Amino acid sequence: MTDKIQPLLSICIPTYNRINSLKSHLPLLLEIIKPSQEINLIVCDNCSSDGTREYLIELQRDYDFTYHVNIENLGFDRNYLKCIELATGEFTWVLGDDDIIDDRSIAQITHILHNENVDYLIINGGQLQKSSKTILPRLKLDSNIELTDINVLFKNFAWHATWISACIFRTNPAKQYKSKKFITSGFTQVDLLLSIFGNSTRYMLLKQPIVYQSENVSEYSRSISAVLSLFSDSLYSISNNYLGEKLSQNTINSFMLGHYDNYGSFNFKAALYYKIQGQISFLYVIKNYSRLARITRHPSVWIYASLTPNYLIKIARKIWKTLENRKSAL
Template sequence: MKFDINKDLDIILITYNRVDKLKKMLNCIFDNDSPIKDVPITILDNCSDDGTDILIKKYIDKKYKINYIVHNRNIGGNGNIARAMEIAIKKYLWILCDDDNINWKHWDEILYGMENDYDVILTERKIDIKSDKDYHLILNTLAFVSAGIYKTENITNEVMTNAVINIQNGFPHLVIAIHIVNYNKKIYIPKNQILYQNIKFDFQKGLNSEIHYRQACFNLFSNYVNTFQLIKDKKIRYKCCDTLWIGKSFCYSVYNFFEVKPFSMYNLSDFFLGVNIGQKIQIILIMLLKFVLFNIFYFESNYEKIKIKILFVTFVIRRPDQTRPDQTRPDQTRPDQTRPDYFYNNSKYKKIQPMLQYKIVA
């Protein structure tokens, strides 16, 4: 049967309290040059209170094909993604976000993927993927919710259940992609992308007494590892874990894992238990370096003071005044000592200065 974009593509746009960005996105969708301007779209509003409903009513009044659904309560951004997966009924599903940036120039490549019955079509390519078997790169790309158009037959009851469970990890949609990888289904990688994202490395969800601690301590890296546990093939799973940050080593990802605040032992446990033995060793070594060696010895220097930490004891060493204590009269001060950097930059004083001039004050 010939592919009919109006009948076979479910476009579901999720939004919450970003009316200005939503307006820009809707203008992109309904632009005269847009290939989907006549395709019915569904908007899932997470109970916005910023005038989103007024904006959408204006588009509906202009006879655009919009099905507007407002949730009675805010179910969370990832909950909204899972909701989009649950209500999709057409052959393909494309979940869009209200802040997506789309260029329709190469839409024909995306259409080719749907017309040829692929299970997922990539709309974004922030990295060079040379083969449809580069699963670690493909899954990393599809972590961005709008980066994939999925055949809805892959959203089985089991996939839907796992997606709801994976809401806490931030990637309910990635469950579909992993299902496709597990069953070696067809993946289409176009030569060009149509979707562009603004990457923001701000993974903390915010601290609030009402928010579950797993969300308050949200950590992108441990959540990736948790999600990848759905991958059946261990080699693929561990390779995905090895490339949590594309273009960087696993050690780099581990270091940044420990930089995310607030730190949570739950996240560390998930991260550690989800990787292979070689990766576990790297985690242990970085922990020793970061939390043990740095606490045994630490050195920091600036113009005013030097901090030295030895065996968990911190010494603060103040830099001396530029004039010797016995030089009370200005005319007794050596002219070249009026320059603040003289004493510290003059090589002949560097060795004796710490012994003769510094004073430990704390």
């Protein structure tokens, strides 16, 4: 009796009550990886109640994948760690249940994992532009980049690694991660990235965008309170935990501004959106000014937005929409 060969890559999908996303994306992914003998797929269900269990059991009749159900909802971070616990591949890729990979990407990824001495792979990706069928990348890279300096990586690129689907890493070091300090932060993957870093850790960033979300994903799907809790409080606490040990203050400051500088998040347009939704006021902005200052270079614009009458915001939104329509028509 021969020992079972370890897969090169485990693709792990954490999910909770997202049956529609699974129906749309999972069969496509299973078809993409089906020819490969080096990849296994694991779905980790966080005790869904929307028919996910019945659907996945039915899907297992046609496809070979592992389905695990937690006996109770563990929360996002613990379910993320459960994925790593269940992974059996040399590398692990935790993929969001609403994210899609380019069907040409598997060969590229397996080639890199086989031939490059890499410990942590950061995948480029973004939103799918349906009109052109291309992926608008979050990272603007001229070529693949190899790094061993955690400050260079974290300062310039780690904002992108807050997206769980952007990270592929060696499984064994990740399985040693036992910290519970940030277990309700929503960003355990960022603490994991920092905790497993050592002097010999090699990172690679891929130029080619190969994972994407459909372009109808809302830029403002979270409330402002959730935005501040996640992007200002949690990320700051996680990165600040490594101040002096692995990260400089300049690195942390740049990381905190990453979504603003690179993705246009938390800007004046966002502030106006939250104002017209009734989520911010002048007093709210003043009270949370220091939290806003961590994630935007111009926190004062949130004061201006809070004082802007809603009728002017509506006019501005019509102008923006008209300009965007004209731009897309060119």
